[in-house]
Amino acid sequence: NAGVMQNPRHLVRRRGQEARLRCSPMKGHSHVYWYRQLPEEGLKFMVYLQKENIIDESGMPKERFSAEFPKEGPSILRIQQVVRGDSAAYFCASSPPVAGGLRAKNIQYFGAGTRLSVL
């Protein structure tokens, strides 16, 4: 059973370009979370998605950032017109569905992250 797969592991972009980060959840998992880790800091929540739905995007910057989790294929975190401050490690986590809405009871399994460097 493969873990959470993120690609690419490293992504280099110049200022103004677009960055697309991909996350394939563990098999059977329908919940995906994105977190950002700035240098020397802990992880900060960005967005929580289920298939075809954004459930909580309260941690996403209002501009340039978007996320999707289509019915087929991986979840995508998209950053338009990147700036140097976007340089960070971006982690994806997944968890399985839970009956009764007790999502938090489930453990979030993390991928290895994508390190974005903006030149």
Place this chain on the structure above:
Amino acid sequence: AQTVTQSQPEMSVQEAETVTLSCTYDTSENNYYLFWYKQPPSRQMILVIRQEAYKQQNATENRFSVNFQKAAKSFSLKISDSQLGDTAMYFCAFVVASGSRLTFGEGTQLTVNP
């Protein structure tokens, strides 16, 4: 809002000895879950241990155990018989039972010396 505080930016321990990492949190919720994650140099986030707030018994996983003090909002991690492979950044994390987002502390860099 929930906050998680790890007051020890760095710690070191000799191989085979025991070390305790501190974590405190703040919340008005009564039902929640606490976690310790490990991030080795590979940067992979690995779950070490989980504690459910409504359980009084402290969680244990092999050499890892927690001291959960709900009234004090404290959740420390004890690593026994430390091994070189335990060298990593350790993050304490929190999620309310009705929510989904994990709130992380700033981390403690643990170095195990031979």
